[in-house]
Amino acid sequence: MSIASEALIAFVLAAEQGSFSAAARSLGKRQSTISETIANLEIDLGVALFDRSGRQPQLTAAGQCLLPYARQTLTTQDSLRQQAQLLAEGQEPRLTIVLSDTFHTGDFEAVLGSFAQRFPRVELECLVGEQDDVLALVQSGRAHLGMLTAQPAYSADLAHQALARPAETSLYVATGHPLTQVAALDETALRDWRELRLRTYQDLPQPDSGGQCWSAPSYLLLMEMALLGFGWAELPHWLVARYGSGLQPLALPGWPRQQRIDAVWSRRQPLGPAAAWVLQVFVTPPAA
Amino acid sequence: MSIASEALIAFVLAAEQGSFSAAARSLGKRQSTISETIANLEIDLGVALFDRSGRQPQLTAAGQCLLPYARQTLTTQDSLRQQAQLLAEGQEPRLTIVLSDTFHTGDFEAVLGSFAQRFPRVELECLVGEQDDVLALVQSGRAHLGMLTAQPAYSADLAHQALARPAETSLYVATGHPLTQVAALDETALRDWRELRLRTYQDLPQPDSGGQCWSAPSYLLLMEMALLGFGWAELPHWLVARYGSGLQPLALPGWPRQQRIDAVWSRRQPLGPAAAWVLQVFVTPPAA
DNA sequence: TCGACATATCGGTTACTCCGATAGAACCTA
DNA sequence: TAGGTTCTATCGGAGTAACCGATATGTCGA
Numbered sequence: 001m002s003i004a005s006e007a008l009i010a011f012v013l014a015a016e017q018g019s020f021s022a023a024a025r026s027l028g029k030r031q032s033t034i035s036e037t038i039a040n041l042e043i044d045l046g047v048a049l050f051d052r053s054g055r056q057p058q059l060t061a062a063g064q065c066l067l068p069y070a071r072q073t074l075t076t077q078d079s080l081r082q083q084a085q086l087l088a089e090g091q092e093p094r095l096t097i098v099l100s101d102t103f104h105t106g107d108f109e110a111v112l113g114s115f116a117q118r119f120p121r122v123e124l125e126c127l128v129g130e131q132d133d134v135l136a137l138v139q140s141g142r143a144h145l146g147m148l149t150a151q152p153a154y155s156a157d158l159a160h161q162a163l164a165r166p167a168e169t170s171l172y173v174a175t176g177h178p179l180t181q182v183a184a185l186d187e188t189a190l191r192d193w194r195e196l197r198l199r200t201y202q203d204l205p206q207p208d209s210g211g212q213c214w215s216a217p218s219y220l221l222l223m224e225m226a227l228l229g230f231g232w233a234e235l236p237h238w239l240v241a242r243y244g245s246g247l248q249p250l251a252l253p254g255w256p257r258q259q260r261i262d263a264v265w266s267r268r269q270p271l272g273p274a275a276a277w278v279l280q281v282f283v284t285p286p287a288a
Numbered sequence: 289m290s291i292a293s294e295a296l297i298a299f300v301l302a303a304e305q306g307s308f309s310a311a312a313r314s315l316g317k318r319q320s321t322i323s324e325t326i327a328n329l330e331i332d333l334g335v336a337l338f339d340r341s342g343r344q345p346q347l348t349a350a351g352q353c354l355l356p357y358a359r360q361t362l363t364t365q366d367s368l369r370q371q372a373q374l375l376a377e378g379q380e381p382r383l384t385i386v387l388s389d390t391f392h393t394g395d396f397e398a399v400l401g402s403f404a405q406r407f408p409r410v411e412l413e414c415l416v417g418e419q420d421d422v423l424a425l426v427q428s429g430r431a432h433l434g435m436l437t438a439q440p441a442y443s444a445d446l447a448h449q450a451l452a453r454p455a456e457t458s459l460y461v462a463t464g465h466p467l468t469q470v471a472a473l474d475e476t477a478l479r480d481w482r483e484l485r486l487r488t489y490q491d492l493p494q495p496d497s498g499g500q501c502w503s504a505p506s507y508l509l510l511m512e513m514a515l516l517g518f519g520w521a522e523l524p525h526w527l528v529a530r531y532g533s534g535l536q537p538l539a540l541p542g543w544p545r546q547q548r549i550d551a552v553w554s555r556r557q558p559l560g561p562a563a564a565w566v567l568q569v570f571v572t573p574p575a576a
Numbered sequence: 577t578c579g580a581c582a583t584a585t586c587g588g589t590t591a592c593t594c595c596g597a598t599a600g601a602a603c604c605t606a
Numbered sequence: 607t608a609g610g611t612t613c614t615a616t617c618g619g620a621g622t623a624a625c626c627g628a629t630a631t632g633t634c635g636a
Contacts, residue, residue, distance in 0.1 A: 002297070003365055005290040006593080021613060033594050035614060040592095045369070046376030055602040055613055062372075065381030069368035076364045077291055080357035081333070084350075088334030093353035294624080309582060321625055323583060328623090343582055343633040582633070591624075602613075 005077055007041040008070045010034050011049060015067050019056050083121055091122065092272030098127040098134050098143040101219035102167040102236045103261050111281055119274045128218060133200045138264050144275045147282070150260035157268055163261040164285040168237040170249040170256035174229040185252050194231030196222045223247070293365055295329040296358045298322050299337060303355050307344050371409055379410065380560030386415040386422050386431040389507035390455040390524045391549050399569055407562045416506060421488045426552050432563050435570070438548035445556055451549040452573040456525040458537040458544035462517040473540050482519030484510045511535070 013023035014034060024031040042049050049066065050057035059067070087093060115124065127143055134146040138158065149167065154160050171190075173179050182189050191212075199215035214230060216222050219239055226233045227246050237256060240247050249256065263279055265271055271279065301311035302322060312319040330337050337354065338345035347355070375381060403412065415431055422434035426446065437455065442448050459478075461467045470477050479500075487503035502518060504510050507527055514521045515534050525544060528535050537544065551567055553559055559567065 002293040003368065004292070004593090009290070019613075030595055031614075032596080032616080036616085037593085039615085045372035047372055052614070057614080061381055062375040065375060066368065066372055069364070069371055073361070073364045073368055076357075076361045080291065080354065080361055083357055084333035084335055084354055087350040087353060093349055292624090307582075317624095318626055319583075320585080320627080323585090325624080327584085340583070341633095345583080577636100579636085580634090582631100584631075585629085587626105587628095589624105589626080591622100593620105593622075595618105595620080597618095598616085600613105600615080602611100604609100604611075606607100606609085 003041070003044065003073075004037075005074065007037050007044075008074055010037045011041060011063075011070050012067065012074065014038060014050070014057065015059050015063065018058075086121060090272055091119070092144065092274055093121075094123040094125060095119075095145070095272070095274045095278070096125040096127065096143040097275075097278065098129045098137045098146045100130050100134060100148045100261070101128060101239060102130075102149050102169060102259060103147040103163075103165075111278075114281075115274070115278065118277065122274045130198055130200050130217065130219070133217070135264065136201075138266055141266065141269060144265060144269070144271065145278060146264045147261055148264065150262045154262075154264060157266060158264045159267050160262045160264045161279065161283055163263055163282045165261065165282065166258045167261055168256050168258055169234050170237060170240070171232055171252060172223075172226055172235050172240055172244065172247040172249055173232045174227055174246060175248050177229055177232070179232060179250060180248060185250055187252070190232060190250075190252075196225045196231045196233035198222060198234075291329070291332065291361075292325075293362065295325050295332075296362055298325045299329060299351075299358050300355065300362065302326060302338070302345065303347050303351065306346075374409060378560055379407070380432070380562055381409075382411040382413060383407075383433070383560070383562045383566070384413040384415065384431040385563075385566065386417045386425045386434045388418050388422060388436045388549070389416060389527060390418075390437050390457060390547060391435040391451075391453075399566075402569075403562070403566065406565065410562045418486055418488050418505065418507070421505070423552065424489075426554055429554065429557060432553060432557070432559065433566060434552045435549055436552065438550045442550075442552060445554060446552045447555050448550045448552045449567065449571055451551055451570045453549065453570065454546045455549055456544050456546055457522050458525055458528070459520055459540060460511075460514055460523050460528055460532065460535040460537055461520045462515055462534060463536050465517055465520070467520055467538060468536060473538055475540070478520060478538075478540075484513045484519045484521035486510060486522075 009027065010023055013026055014020050017023055017026065020034045020038065021031045024034045027034070038049065045066070047062040047066070048060050049063035051060050112124075115122075125143075127137060129137060129146075131148055131151075134143075134148040135151075135155070135158065137143040138146040139155065147163065150162065173193075177193075179185070179189070179193055195213045197213055197215045198217070198219065200217055214225060216225065219235055220243075222233045223235055223239060223244050225231065226235065227244065232250065235244070235247075240249075263282060265275065265279075297315065298311055301314055302308050305311055305314065308322045308326065309319045312322040315322070326337065333354070335350040335354070336348050337351035339348050400412075403410075415425060417425060417434075419436055419439075422431075422436040423439075423443070423446065425431040426434040427443065435451065438450065461481075465481075467473070467477070467481055483501045485501055485503045486505070486507065488505055502513060504513065507523055508531075510521045511523055511527060511532050513519065514523065515532065520538065523532070523535070528537075551570060553563065553567075
C-alpha cells in the first residue's frame with residue numbers, strides 16, 4: 001500500500017551509481033537485496049525503472065522521470081527527521097519574545113539575521129509590550145522571553161538578567177510646543193503641561209488628573225500624540241531618532257536617562273536552546 | 289532506519305481526528321495497531337507526539353510542529369505514486385513536438401493552456417523546423433509529433449494526418465522594394481530579383497544561382513532578410529501579420545496560397561495519450 | 577458508582593526484509 | 607575462442623516488524 005523509503009533510497013542510489021551492486025555496497029547490504037527491492041518497487045509502481053538488457057541497468061525514461069520525485073520524497077522525509085531531532089534535543093518549535101519599545105539596539109536586525117541562520121526552523125514571534133504587560137505575558141507562559149526596563153524587584157517565579165545594552169530615554173515635545181520657549185526648565189514647569197504617559201494594559205486607571213495626563217500602551221502611539229502637540233512624553237531615544245522628526249528634547253536636569261534593560265523568563269519553564277542563544281547574545285556586550 | 293509511511297498516515301489521521309480508534313476505523317485496522325505504530329514512531333523520532341493523559345490523545349507542541357512535515361512527506365510520496373500511475377498507463381513523461389513556422393493558429397496558445405491543465409506533469413518540448421527537418425526529427429525519434437506543410441508522399445515508417453487548420457502564405461517584399469512598383473507582376477518578373485528561400489538542414493546546397501537566391505532555415509530569419517530589403521520571400525501570413533510590419537504582399541496570380549498542414553509521427557513508436565490528445569485537437573476543426 | 581468509550585499491553589500469526597548461495601549474462605583479456 | 611571478472615536474477619531460510627484479537631486500565635459523563 002505504501003512505498004518503503006528503503007526502496008526509494010535503493011532506487012536513487014542505483015540510478016546515481018548506475019549499478020545495483022555499487023548501491024548495495026554503499027548501503028552495506030547485499031546485491032540481492034537491492035535487486036529484489038527495486039524489482040518489488042517496479043511491481044508496486046507498475047513501471048519499469050531500469051532497463052536490464054545490458055550488463056548494468058540503465059534508467060528507463062519512466063525511471064528518469066520518477067527519479068526527482070523519489071529524491072524529493074527522501075529529502076522531505078529527511079527534513080522531518082531533522083526537525084524531530086531538534087525537538088528531541090529540547091529545541092523549542094516556536095520562540096515568543098515580548099519586547100519593550102524602549103529596547104532597541106542598532107544590531108537588532110543583525111541579531112535576527114543570525115538567529116534565522118542558526119535556527120532556521122524555529123518560528124519566531126515578536127510581541128510588543130511594556131513593563132507589566134511583559135511580565136504578565138512571560139508569567140502566563142504566552143511568551144518565553146521578555147525584555148523590559150529594569151524593575152526594582154521581580155516575582156519569585158521569574159528569572160531575570162541585565163542586558164549589556166542600556167536604553168536611553170529623553171523628554172520630548174513637538175517643535176513649536178510652548179515648553180520649548182520656557183527658560184530654566186524644571187519638574188515644576190512640566191506640571192503645567194499635559195503629560196503623555198505610558199500605561200500598560202495591566203495598569204489600573206489613575207485618579208482623575210483633570211486632563212493633565214493622557215496615556216497609551218505603546219511608545220509609538222505616545223510619540224504620535226507628542227508629534228501632534230498634545231503634550232510632553234518620555235520616549236526612547238532611538239525611536240525619536242528614527243521616526244520622530246518634528247520632536248525636540250527638553251533640557252531638564254537629569255535627562256536624558258540611561259535605563260537598564262532586563263530580560264525575564266519563567267523559572268517554571270526552562271529556556272530552550274533558541275531562547276538561551278538570544279539571551280546570551282543580548283547579555284554579551286556587542287563586539288563593535 | 290527509515291520512517292514507515294504507515295506510521296505517518298496513522299499520525300496524521302490520529303491528529304486530524306483526535307483519536308487513535310477513529311484513525312484505526314478510517315484505515316480499516318485495529319486500534320491496537322495504531323497505538324503501537326504511533327508509539328513506535330515516537331520512539332523512533334525521540335519525541336512524544338501525543339499527550340495521553342486525557343481520555344483522548346492531545347497533540348503535543350512537538351507533534352503540532354511535526355504534523356506539517358508528516359503531511360508534506362505523504363503528499364510528496366503521493367505525487368510520486370500519481371506520476372508512476374500515469375507512466376504505467378502509458379503516459380509519456382515528455383512530449384516533443386516539432387513545428388513548422390507555417391503552422392500557427394490563433395488558438396494555439398489556448399491549446400497549450402488546455403494541454404498544461406490536462407497533462408500538468410508532461411514536459412513539453414517545442415522544436416521549430418521546416419519540411420525535411422521535421423521528417424528527420426520524427427523519423428529519428430528525437431520528436432514524437434511533427435507538423436509541416438503537406439508533402440505529396442511520406443516514408444513508409446511515418447504515419448500522417450491532415451490538420452483542420454490550413455496555413456496561408458504569400459509572397460512579401462519590404463515596402464519600398466522595386467518589385468512593389470512593377471505593374472502586372474508575374475513569375476518571370478520575380479526572377480529579376482533576389483529570392484529568399486527556405487532551405488532546411490537536410491537540403492543540399494543548390495547549384496550556384498549567381499547571388500539570385502539567399503536562404504535560411506527558418507521563416508523568421510527569412511522575414512528579417514525581407515524586411516531589410518534583400519529580396520522577396522514566401523512567408524506565412526500570420527507571421528507577417530504579427531511581426532512583419534514593413535512588408536507588403538505581392539499581387540501575383542495564384543497567391544496567396546492555402547497550404548495544407550500535416551501531422552506526422554513514427555509508426556514504430558505509437559503516440560502516448562498526451563501526443564494523441566494534441567493530434568486530436570488539431571485534426572478537429574476549431575469550435576469557433 | 578456505573579456504563580461507554582478510549583488507550584496500553586501481550587501473545588500469536590502473518591508478511592516482509594534481508595542474507596547467503598547459486599546460476600546465468602555481459603564484458604574484458606589473453 | 608576460452609576463461610576470468612563482474613554484474614543481475616532467483617531461491618530458500620532466518621530474523622523482524624506489522625497486524626490482529628483479547629484483555630487490562632484509564633477517563634469522562636450520567
